[in-house]
Amino acid sequence: MYNVVFVLGPPGSGKGTICSKIQQNLGYVHLSAGDLLRAERERAGSQFGALIENHIKNGSIVPVEITCSLLENAMIASKDANGFLIDGFPRNEDNLEGWKKQMGGKVNEQFVLFLSCPVDVCIDRCLHRGQGRTDDNVESLKKRVETYNQQTFPIIELFEKVGMVREVNSERPVTEVYDDVVKVFATANQK
Ligand SMILES: Nc1ncnc2c1ncn2[C@@H]1O[C@H](COP(=O)(O)OP(=O)(O)OP(=O)(O)O)[C@@H](O)[C@H]1O
Numbered sequence: 001m002y003n004v005v006f007v008l009g010p011p012g013s014g015k016g017t018i019c020s021k022i023q024q025n026l027g028y029v030h031l032s033a034g035d036l037l038r039a040e041r042e043r044a045g046s047q048f049g050a051l052i053e054n055h056i057k058n059g060s061i062v063p064v065e066i067t068c069s070l071l072e073n074a075m076i077a078s079k080d081a082n083g084f085l086i087d088g089f090p091r092n093e094d095n096l097e098g099w100k101k102q103m104g105g106k107v108n109e110q111f112v113l114f115l116s117c118p119v120d121v122c123i124d125r126c127l128h129r130g131q132g133r134t135d136d137n138v139e140s141l142k143k144r145v146e147t148y149n150q151q152t153f154p155i156i157e158l159f160e161k162v163g164m165v166r167e168v169n170s171e172r173p174v175t176e177v178y179d180d181v182v183k184v185f186a187t188a189n190q191k
């Protein structure tokens with residue numbers, strides 16, 4: 001059984017930043033669904049490159065079978081990890097259903113780390129991220145935020161209903177956010 005923590009929040013809320021610090025310090029392996037999709041987009045011979053880029057630019061969601069297979073392959077490649085941080089997934093109901101179908105029985109879902117941050121702050125962070133992402137522009141960000149509000153936030157609410165959400169306000173400096181996140185992990189791993 002793989003231990004899994006889903007890390008969700010609006011675009012630019014700091015998921016990747018916090019996950020890389022948890023990976024360094026707590027022995028979880030960070031798997032960003034977006035990074036895996038970007039790597040697949042660049043992979044020579046991939047049949048999904050154009051489809052993935054189209055979804056990324058439009059802030060829409062790639063079919064779950066593609067994302068889930070990339071995640072499962074990455075988990076198999078690091079099978080000795082203490083656990084996995086699944087960053088930016090599941091993003092909608094179809095993602096959640098596809099995940100259950102493919103991964104149900106193979107994973108122990110510990111909790112959902114929800115990094116909450118006002119959208120205007122998030123957009124500003126993305127516009128200044130400086131990584132050359134094809135979706136860090138005003139037009140794509142508008143669509144990404146719309147997808148987040150319409151499809152991803154309802155998934156967080158679903159997890160909330162079953163008591164799985166641990167919310168941390170990520171509008172604050174990274175060190176403060178990280179300190180609170182560490183407390184969340186300490187409590188979860190005590191049990
Ligand atoms: N707490 C913070 N305070 C200020 N800047 C931050 C904070 N956390 C992250 N950042 C910066 O904001 C930008 C976005 O952060 P990051 O890439 O971690 O977000 P993300 O949630 O993974 O975004 P996306 O959903 O677009 O992948 C980066 O430039 C990062 O350095």
Ligand SMILES: O=c1ccn([C@@H]2O[C@H](COP(=O)(O)O)[C@@H](O)[C@H]2O)c(=O)[nH]1
Nearest residue numbers: 033034055056059060061062067088089
């Ligand atoms: O599960 C996922 C994760 C991501 N996507 C697509 O990738 C971009 C970028 O994701 P980030 O988390 O911001 O790196 C996202 O807007 C989607 O288009 C996806 O389809 N499914």
Ligand SMILES: [Mg+2]
Nearest residue numbers: 015016032034
């Ligand atoms: Mg990210």
